[in-house]
Amino acid sequence: MTGHNPGMNVTGHTRRPASIRDVATAAGVSYQTVSRVINGHPSVKPSTRERVLAAIDELGFRRNATALALASGRSRAVTVLTANTTHYGYASILQGIEEAARAAAYSVGIGVLESAEEPAVAAEVQRAADTGGGLIVIAYDPAGVRALGAVPAELPVVGVVETPASPPGPCHHTPACPAAPCTHSRRAGRKPEYIQYEGLRPAHREHAPDAAGPALRADDGSVAAGPSGDRPWVWTDDREAAYEATRHLLSLGHETVHYVAIPSSTRRTSARTTGWRQALKEAGAPEPRPVQGSWGPAGGHAAGRRLAEDPAVTAILCGNDDLALGVLRALHEAGRSVPGEVSVAGFDDAPHSAYLTPSLTTVRLDFTGLGRAAFALLHGVLEESAQIAPHPVSVPELVVRESAGPPPARPTRP
Amino acid sequence: MTGHNPGMNVTGHTRRPASIRDVATAAGVSYQTVSRVINGHPSVKPSTRERVLAAIDELGFRRNATALALASGRSRAVTVLTANTTHYGYASILQGIEEAARAAAYSVGIGVLESAEEPAVAAEVQRAADTGGGLIVIAYDPAGVRALGAVPAELPVVGVVETPASPPGPCHHTPACPAAPCTHSRRAGRKPEYIQYEGLRPAHREHAPDAAGPALRADDGSVAAGPSGDRPWVWTDDREAAYEATRHLLSLGHETVHYVAIPSSTRRTSARTTGWRQALKEAGAPEPRPVQGSWGPAGGHAAGRRLAEDPAVTAILCGNDDLALGVLRALHEAGRSVPGEVSVAGFDDAPHSAYLTPSLTTVRLDFTGLGRAAFALLHGVLEESAQIAPHPVSVPELVVRESAGPPPARPTRP
DNA sequence: CTGAAAGCGCTTACAG
DNA sequence: CTGAAAGCGCTTACAG
Numbered sequence: 001m002t003g004h005n006p007g008m009n010v011t012g013h014t015r016r017p018a019s020i021r022d023v024a025t026a027a028g029v030s031y032q033t034v035s036r037v038i039n040g041h042p043s044v045k046p047s048t049r050e051r052v053l054a055a056i057d058e059l060g061f062r063r064n065a066t067a068l069a070l071a072s073g074r075s076r077a078v079t080v081l082t083a084n085t086t087h088y089g090y091a092s093i094l095q096g097i098e099e100a101a102r103a104a105a106y107s108v109g110i111g112v113l114e115s116a117e118e119p120a121v122a123a124e125v126q127r128a129a130d131t132g133g134g135l136i137v138i139a140y141d142p143a144g145v146r147a148l149g150a151v152p153a154e155l156p157v158v159g160v161v162e163t164p165a166s167p168p169g170p171c172h173h174t175p176a177c178p179a180a181p182c183t184h185s186r187r188a189g190r191k192p193e194y195i196q197y198e199g200l201r202p203a204h205r206e207h208a209p210d211a212a213g214p215a216l217r218a219d220d221g222s223v224a225a226g227p228s229g230d231r232p233w234v235w236t237d238d239r240e241a242a243y244e245a246t247r248h249l250l251s252l253g254h255e256t257v258h259y260v261a262i263p264s265s266t267r268r269t270s271a272r273t274t275g276w277r278q279a280l281k282e283a284g285a286p287e288p289r290p291v292q293g294s295w296g297p298a299g300g301h302a303a304g305r306r307l308a309e310d311p312a313v314t315a316i317l318c319g320n321d322d323l324a325l326g327v328l329r330a331l332h333e334a335g336r337s338v339p340g341e342v343s344v345a346g347f348d349d350a351p352h353s354a355y356l357t358p359s360l361t362t363v364r365l366d367f368t369g370l371g372r373a374a375f376a377l378l379h380g381v382l383e384e385s386a387q388i389a390p391h392p393v394s395v396p397e398l399v400v401r402e403s404a405g406p407p408p409a410r411p412t413r414p
Numbered sequence: 415m416t417g418h419n420p421g422m423n424v425t426g427h428t429r430r431p432a433s434i435r436d437v438a439t440a441a442g443v444s445y446q447t448v449s450r451v452i453n454g455h456p457s458v459k460p461s462t463r464e465r466v467l468a469a470i471d472e473l474g475f476r477r478n479a480t481a482l483a484l485a486s487g488r489s490r491a492v493t494v495l496t497a498n499t500t501h502y503g504y505a506s507i508l509q510g511i512e513e514a515a516r517a518a519a520y521s522v523g524i525g526v527l528e529s530a531e532e533p534a535v536a537a538e539v540q541r542a543a544d545t546g547g548g549l550i551v552i553a554y555d556p557a558g559v560r561a562l563g564a565v566p567a568e569l570p571v572v573g574v575v576e577t578p579a580s581p582p583g584p585c586h587h588t589p590a591c592p593a594a595p596c597t598h599s600r601r602a603g604r605k606p607e608y609i610q611y612e613g614l615r616p617a618h619r620e621h622a623p624d625a626a627g628p629a630l631r632a633d634d635g636s637v638a639a640g641p642s643g644d645r646p647w648v649w650t651d652d653r654e655a656a657y658e659a660t661r662h663l664l665s666l667g668h669e670t671v672h673y674v675a676i677p678s679s680t681r682r683t684s685a686r687t688t689g690w691r692q693a694l695k696e697a698g699a700p701e702p703r704p705v706q707g708s709w710g711p712a713g714g715h716a717a718g719r720r721l722a723e724d725p726a727v728t729a730i731l732c733g734n735d736d737l738a739l740g741v742l743r744a745l746h747e748a749g750r751s752v753p754g755e756v757s758v759a760g761f762d763d764a765p766h767s768a769y770l771t772p773s774l775t776t777v778r779l780d781f782t783g784l785g786r787a788a789f790a791l792l793h794g795v796l797e798e799s800a801q802i803a804p805h806p807v808s809v810p811e812l813v814v815r816e817s818a819g820p821p822p823a824r825p826t827r828p
Numbered sequence: 829c830t831g832a833a834a835g836c837g838c839t840t841a842c843a844g
Numbered sequence: 845c846t847g848a849a850a851g852c853g854c855t856t857a858c859a860g
Contacts, residue, residue: 019853030831035855043829065544066489067853069480070836077545079521085512086505095499098526107493107545109523112512130479131491131521297769322766329769352736352766355711355743433837444847449839457845481837484852833858843848 018059026055038063065107069132077133078378079109081124083116083143087295088321088350089367090138093160096371097136104379106133116143118150125150134378136160145265148231158378159233160370162264163271232381234373234393238347241363241396242275245317245345247283248361248398252343253406254315256285260293260303260327262319262347272319272347293323300326308334314342314407321346321353321362328356328403339405349399358402369393432473440469452477479521483546491547492792493523495538497530497557501709502735502764503781504552507574510785511550518793520547530557532564539564548792550574555677562645572792573647574784576678577685646795648788648807655777655810656689659731659759661697662775662812666757667820668729670699674707674717674741676733676761686733686761707737714740722748728756728821735760735767735776742770742817753819763813772816783807 020038024031029048036044037052044052055061069075078101084090094110101108111128113121125147128135135157139148148159249257257280264270269277273290280287291306293299300323307313308331318324324346328338336342338358346353349364373393434452438445443462450458451466458466469475483489492515498504508524515522525542527535539561542549549571551562562573663671671694678684683691687704694701705720707713714737721727722745732738738760742752750756752772760767763778787807 021853031854032832032856033830036830039855045829048830062540062544064484064853066480066483066546067836068855070478070484070838070852071854071856073836073855075480085499085509086502088500091500091505095526098499098524099528102526102528102541105541107523107525107541109521110512111521112509112516114513114516126476127516127519127521130476132480297766301769325766325769329771329773332771352711352739355715355739357743357746357771359743435837445838446840446848447846450846453839459845462846478837481852482839484836484854485838485840487839487852829860831858831860834856836853836855838852840851841849844846 017064018061019064020061022059023052023055023061026059027051074382075132076105077107077109077131078136078375079111079128079131079133080136080138081111081113081128081144081147082138083113083141084295085110085112088348089140089365092367093138093371093374096368096373097375098371099368100372100375100379104375106375106379109133113143113147116141116146118146121146122150129155134158134382136374136378139265141263141265151231156378156381157231158374158381159231160374161233161235162238164233164235232377234370234377236365236367236370236393236396238271238365238396239275239278241347241365241398242272242317243279244275244396244398245347245363246276246279248400249315249317249343249345249404250279250283250285252315252404254343255407256280256288257315257317258288258307258313259290260300260307260316260318260323261290262293262295262323270319276317293319293326295320295322297322297326297329299323300328301330303327304330305334307331308336308342315404316342316344318344318346321348321350321360323347324353324360324362324403325356328358328360338403341408343404343407345404354401356403361401361404362399364397364399366394366396431478432475433478434475436473437466437469437475440473441465488796489546490519491521491523491545492550492789493525493542493545493547494550494552495525495527495542495558495561496552497527497555498709499524499526502762503554503779506781507552507785507788510782510787511789512785513782514786514789514793518789520789520793523547527557527561530555530560532560535560536564543569548572548796550788550792565645570792570795571645572788572795573645574788575647575649576652578647578649646791648784648791650779650781650784650807650810652685652779652810653689653692655761655779655812656686656731657693658689658810658812659761659777660690660693662814663729663731663757663759663818664693664697664699666729666818668757669821670694670702671729671731672702672721672727673704674714674721674730674732674737675704676707676709676737684733690731707733707740709734709736711736711740711743713737714742715744717741718744719748721745722750722756729818730756730758732758732760735762735764735774737761738767738774738776738817739770742772742774752817755822757818757821759818768815770817775815775818776813778811778813780808780810 020031020034023034027034027048029052033044033048034052037049038056065076078097080094080097082090082094085094098108109128109131111124113124115121121143129152135151135155137144137148137151137157138160139145140160140162148157151157246257257276259273259276261270261273264273276290277287291303293303300318303323304327307316307327316327318327324344327344331338331342331344338344344360346360346362347365349362353360353362370393434445434448437448441448441462443466447458447462448466451463452470479490492511494508494511496504496508499508512522523542523545525538527538529535535557543566549565549569551558551565551571552574553559553562554574554576562571565571660671671690673687673690675684675687678687691701705717707717714732717737718741721730721741730741732741738758741758745752745756745758752758758774760774760776761779763776767774767776784807
């Protein structure tokens, strides 16, 4: 009886939850035997196992997760570090992680990166590290990228990244470290989809302390040094998706396609921007300057106002659906009809996009699948026994709706 | 050296994080003294405190949260139980909770109630209880309401509820339990907003084991037996907000207002439905049957199609903005102009609502403020020292935009 | 197959 | 003001 937590109250009901000692007493065995039973240890006589199980049931025993974590050093917990929890993509990734974590009996915590400043990010990473378990960081923005970089090497982490550090290609297994398994890039269908690189298991880290491990060695033998360092990651091929969307707009007859960009995770140009640019180049279309947007509709609205002033603009690709919503609104305010005069396409296929007027042509991305894949990867790093089942993430898919069509019959440009 | 966690690696760097014993050795004191320093205990000689602090800094010591939780029984953690993490209201409440929790150095976990079936809900509550700390349950739907009801009495929990169990009114302090403080209902401004009832602190629970504690005794002395039982809760006054929105539509000249409902948290009619009905009654307007919707735009679309067929319908209030989006789309498909022929109003003021065409008249609700308030309340229950600062949640506010206007000059009804 | 010991990293009384 | 002891509820070797 420690005073602050008496075992019983006046009515004689147990107050403090039953411990393995309570179960042991009830079953007439030592508490070590109870431990064996709850851990599925094979060497327990069936009859005593029965008695223990009965006692567990009777007392409503639940193993104390805190004590388990302290004694064993493992914690069956994952915390998600992210700059945002409400935008469609972020929220869906979080949802996918939670789903998979729940299925694996992991608890999931979240930590929001409110600032992208280095000290604040470091503090948030520390906080997450303090709670124990593994980390998943959504590195779609500068705060996330910095957080991923600030994770101490000994912590198990997987990044959800915008672009892998190295061009995707088959892994080169390093003979020097035979114990480090390497998951080859997996592609579902023809198109590149997402690639899982399995990081080195903690036990083998010491064999390959250099920044770019074997999993990061690209096709051509060059060593990548991207934002995600040597940590395992998952991603969707945004570049490819933007490429397809731009080609679709071009195929409708537009001379070129303007682009309203989401903020990039790094100083360099984003994957979506790259894909858009590539399609333009291949088609020999003029390449307008991308308009910088934000994440929300307000940014799209501002960008749309500027674009609406230029009569030469007949097609606009937006970095996400919220941006597209703002663009649509700005075009409406400017009296330019969609898709009659201007075509608009988005990115993500957020839940509201199908119900807009006009409904939005966009690219569907499987964010929840991405979240599940991220967890599966982390799970594999955390538990030797957990096998990383190939976790399919569906390929980005162009969804054609009302907001994009052929350009005006008689071009408005002089 | 336990084998699975050696203190050092080959290069001589510390692998295992520093413990208070390491700090004690470095500072030349006992580890109990280190404990005193990190806990801000007053009786430590300034000079030794200095030395300890220096050692802490040098070793990069961070107190192990798991050990702290096990030894002290307190855990500075909150887990949020919710049926959904992506809808605007739910996601925003979660955001508010996380914000406040982070400021208080609490970790936040989430558990999704995927099913509303009793066994699944109970299992999820158990899982959340296992992780330790306090609970916040979003009880806007049957799954959440059941979860709130399934929380064991000894666990600290606050509910975010649709409607308080009893009509809001001043608390009746119970002289029999003088130690149980009771926070009086707080109103910001004229309109009812949200009320915080502070539950009994754990230490005093035994004095009032009856289901309805003093905090639940309503104005008239009747004892409430609502969905949230005797737990503290927070809420926004949806009834009042729906009442105002309906009155606004009526004031525009509509003969009556149709209603597309979100699912209710209980079998009884929802707070929003009640407010709508009350406004109609007061105005002597005919009361159409509410159309049952879901949470998303698809439900609104289905409801909108039916309402579009009835030429007598000139005004539609929707249970949330996503529903309104679907209704808007259905009206457009049916060739009925908004607001020319039909007026539409939503609920929530989701981020996209201002950018729709027509932009949506709606009621702005402060969900993040509600989340912060929920955490503040829990914090007060968890820590004697934590003072529950009056945590203002802004009053629901009608936002008038383009989607609602006067009815057609010549009524379309026969 | 099962029990007794030591330990995970802390805190909380209890001594001095 | 500071140290030595016992304990939180488990697990992991170590005996038998």
